[in-house]
Amino acid sequence: MLQKLGQEPQSSEQLTAGTKADLVSVSRAPKYIAANGIIKEVGRGSYVGTQFLCQPEQVPLDANHSPVQYGLRTDKPFFSILRDNARLGKGFNSFMAGYAKARPQWTEVYPYKERLDEDTDASAPWLVDVGGGLGHELLGLALENVPGRLVLQDLSAVIEEAKSSGNLPKIIEAIPHDFFTPQPAECKGAKTYFMRLILRDWPDAECATILSHLRDAMAKDYSRLLINETILRDVGAPWQLTSLDWTMMGMLVNRERAESQWRQILNDAGLKIIKIYYKGIKRVIEATLA
Numbered sequence: 001m002l003q004k005l006g007q008e009p010q011s012s013e014q015l016t017a018g019t020k021a022d023l024v025s026v027s028r029a030p031k032y033i034a035a036n037g038i039i040k041e042v043g044r045g046s047y048v049g050t051q052f053l054c055q056p057e058q059v060p061l062d063a064n065h066s067p068v069q070y071g072l073r074t075d076k077p078f079f080s081i082l083r084d085n086a087r088l089g090k091g092f093n094s095f096m097a098g099y100a101k102a103r104p105q106w107t108e109v110y111p112y113k114e115r116l117d118e119d120t121d122a123s124a125p126w127l128v129d130v131g132g133g134l135g136h137e138l139l140g141l142a143l144e145n146v147p148g149r150l151v152l153q154d155l156s157a158v159i160e161e162a163k164s165s166g167n168l169p170k171i172i173e174a175i176p177h178d179f180f181t182p183q184p185a186e187c188k189g190a191k192t193y194f195m196r197l198i199l200r201d202w203p204d205a206e207c208a209t210i211l212s213h214l215r216d217a218m219a220k221d222y223s224r225l226l227i228n229e230t231i232l233r234d235v236g237a238p239w240q241l242t243s244l245d246w247t248m249m250g251m252l253v254n255r256e257r258a259e260s261q262w263r264q265i266l267n268d269a270g271l272k273i274i275k276i277y278y279k280g281i282k283r284v285i286e287a288t289l290a
Helices: 012-016 028-035 067-072 078-084 086-102 112-116 136-142 156-165 204-217 239-252 259-268
Strands: 039-043 046-049 127-129 150-154 172-176 192-196 224-228 271-279 282-289
Touching: 028 039, 067 078, 067 239, 078 086, 086 136, 086 156, 127 136, 136 150, 136 172, 150 156, 156 172, 204 259, 259 271, 259 282
Parallel strands: 127 150, 127 192, 150 172, 192 224
Antiparallel strands: 039 046, 224 282, 271 282
């Protein structure tokens, strides 16, 4: 029906012409669509198309030309927008912190005491939270008697916000770091590198860069990489996760990955999956050097 709309007004009768649809029922659809700005109502039961209809079937392929850029009238990538706009950046960080509190913690999915407490090297961090935002994933661990240092990493502006919040206990060491660059010397050889909802934001090529820097920092037969991410089933994926997949496509021109895809990008980076831990829709991937 919408494909019939152009610059010339079309009535509900014209839009339903040649179909077996009930006029009364169908006439309700364009009125609702017009109320949302997708088409324009120019008279009683009369409609014209808008620019929104110019690319109705286009799948976003370029992260610099997504619905986010269209809505904000910019050609900047999503995370550059957050970096350059303090209000949006702080709002995003606060949302992610709140989102984390409302969901099961990764420590409820992964038996960290059993898996990570043995053979700890006191000279290196016990856990490095890579791209950890305001430190929400570390706050619970800070209350535990963990056997080593906790390190929070994120971009400088985020780390400054985390420090100024007053919420970080002394046991958490906050270090500015861009995960597209090599790990700083003081964070190499850590027992655990942890990432939550990081790799979903990036295409495979960028993920390869992020993972390669972590691989180079990991100690053989000692370090572990924990990835707290969504994993789609090949068959029968729940609606909550498939809706997230569409959200990722719309916001970042990215996707949620299936288990086979996670195995592929980790394998390509010289890492291997030891086990995937499940609880409800939460997942934690445990990987080591291949």
